[in-house]
Amino acid sequence: MxxxxxxxxxxxxxxxxxxxxxxxxxxxxxxxxxxxxxxxxxxxxxxxxxxxxxxxxxxxxxxxxxxxxxxxxxxxxxxxxxxxxxxxxxxxxxxxxxxxxxxxxxxxxxxxxxxxxxxxxxxxxxxxxxxxxxxxxxxxxxxxxxIEHPVWVSRTYSIETAREGLKSGKLDQRLYYLNPDSADYWKQLIDAEQYNQFFECKEALEFLVSTTTWTDFFKEQNSDGIVMLGGGSPTKDLVLIKSLLTLKPDVEHIHYALVDISQYMLMSAFRLIDSTLRRIQVRSRVQLNTLCWDFMDLLGARKRLRREGKNVAWVLPGGTIGNLDELRFFNSVAAKSVPGDLLVLGAETRGSHTFEELREILANKYRHEAFRNFIIGPLKSIWHNLDDAKSFHGALDHLKMDVVDGLEFGHSRIPGAVSVEISVEVANRKVVLLTSTRYEEQQLIDYAGKRSFELVNIIASKRNPEFKQFVFKQGSPRND
Ligand SMILES: C[S@@+](CC[C@H](N)C(=O)[O-])C[C@H]1O[C@@H](n2cnc3c(N)ncnc32)[C@H](O)[C@@H]1O
Structure with a gap:
């Protein structure tokens, strides 16, 4: 035909x-x-x-x-x-x-x-x-x-290479998002049967936007923007943007900054946000700033993150805090936030589980094909460096998963934290590929409190009450 x-x-x-x-x-x-x-x-x-x-x-x-x-x-x-x-x-x-x-x-x-x-x-x-x-x-x-939309690019960030990670014995978690397949592998991971965190987090965010903590912040305070730390969740971005548009009917432009180290993750999120806002005919009301930037060091980003003299809500959803150095994270946000700003932190908590129970629960979560695909990219770089490609798939079958004390093993700064540690043996040496931390709730709150973020609300997911959105308010004077 x-x-x-x-x-x-x-x-x-x-x-x-x-x-x-x-x-x-x-x-x-x-x-x-x-x-x-x-x-x-x-x-x-x-x-x-x-x-x-x-x-x-x-x-x-x-x-x-x-x-x-x-x-x-x-x-x-x-x-x-x-x-x-x-x-x-x-x-x-x-x-x-x-x-x-x-x-x-x-x-x-x-x-x-x-x-x-x-x-x-x-x-x-x-x-x-x-x-x-x-x-x-x-x-x-x-x-x-x-296609004409600008992406603001940091002049300062540097990424630790897989080769450097191999030397130090731990890979930089940012490497997982820095290849062209990242967004696709991330989607496969959130679709995996054993990995429900994405939806637990989205559900808790949907609830958060109906609470007075959120609505009062945008209705009564001099606030008009959100800074989203990390892509990979455009449907969560849309929940927040739509809420803000409803709460601020008189504001000509609400501000939404999306920060990600990976252009692949950034663009994948941008395409969905942009086309959805166009379809529902509100695109012109959203000042959407995409920043290819390291959110652990936001040097030089201020003008793109927020409007001068306005408060914003900072959001780090999806348990990403559990992959980061918490001290650097809080210091980075503290440096760019002002008193009155909100910080919403999605984090998995330990609940009342013992180490043994957590080992059981987490083993399931990380033992599936989508997770193997997710870690394959950076792993390939290591093998490439070692000229040992033959053993690559064999090694994938021997990934080691441990549940360890986060503080003791250097994966977290917060007492009581429990970290999942995925590692592999390369040339008789252990290389940690990825860590993911669950928190002892009160310890996380205290740690944030000491860094000028005071707890104002906690929203637990209904599907999994151990996943929570912790909402903090910045209480100290600006320190930069
Ligand atoms: C776990 S994934 C996506 C999480 C997602 N926001 C959610 O709610 O499920 C983490 C995202 O954060 C980005 N990311 C990780 N570390 C970063 C950093 N230091 N600076 C900027 N982006 C980072 C990654 O590129 C990736 O897109």
Missing amino acids: SKQRRGRSARQTGAFRESNKGGIPDWDKKRQAFGIMFGTYGEKDFVATIFDGDSNVSEERITSVVGSFKSWYIHKPQSHKEFFNRLAERLTVWFKQQNKELIINGRMIIDGTYDELYALIPKHARVGLPLPAFDHSPQDELDLEA
Whole structure:
């Protein structure tokens, strides 16, 4: 069928081309596009959003649909009819929101090509979507403003290389986010069945924005911005941005600064935030600053982080604090924050678990394929340095996971902290690949308190009460 005829028939009949062999055509591009169209991040988030509002749909069902995604590259879906029907309904509503009357059905999604779907999408709604293989719209028909967005780049940061990490016996956690596959591997990790922290954190943030701690801060105080420390969670960014837009109806521009050391993570988050804000027609109300910067040293970033004379909320979600040197982190935020600023810190706590119990719980969390993929990038650099590529996959099978006293092993500054330590033997030496720390709650609060951040609220996740958003207020005079 010619390109032109195919396009015309899709538009005339509203049906996509039928095809009986192979998997779902262009499934990869379709998945990417649906993520952008529905403002979701990762597969679990996407499937949950499609089933949104249906309390009969369990976590297991969502996981089962996500688990089938891979197989749909190879053969057509044998089950999950309900998912495709729901997706079709949601797409029909989506098109209507874009002022296009069109009835989509499950077959169209399963049998049509991505190019056919793309051709149906009005031009103004295509921003951020993967381009089709054929029928490229002339560039001047796309909304190019998105591409002109500046990224502010630090002049000072330096990253420890994998070779240096090998020498010191511990890899810099930033290395995991500095390769082109980082955003994809991160998404695989948050989609993994054993790794629910992303959603626990998002749920607790959604609750936080309804509390008076948050609403009073933005309604009553001279505050108009948020500084998000780390990408990798654009759906959380959207929760915060939408809340701020609602709380500040009279402010022309709210300020949202997104700081990440990795251009890959930064851009992946930016694309979803930008296209969603455009779709809901509020983009012009958000001053979105993307900074390729080290948040452990924000030297020179002040003007891009906040407006002079205004308070902001600093946010470090997702348990990232547990991968960092807490002293450097608090010092860095203290240097750029002012009295009255909020600091929201998402952290996993120990609860009343003993070491042995934690070992059991955490072993599950880190023993799966998505986690192996996540650590593969920096690990490859080490092997590359050693010219020992042959043993690489063997070593992956011998990753060692320990649960240790964080303070004693130098992974945390805070007494009572328990750290997961993932390591591997390289040339008879232990190299720590990654650490992740859980806190003794009161100790974390005391540690922050000594660095001028006073606790004002704690919001626990309902799914996992050990994951908490700690909300602090900066109480000391500016110190830089
Ligand atoms: C664990 S991931 C994403 C966490 C995510 N924000 C969430 O809520 O689930 C951590 C992110 O922080 C970024 N990051 C880590 N250390 C950083 C640093 N020192 N400065 C800036 N960004 C950093 C990484 O590049 C990555 O995008």
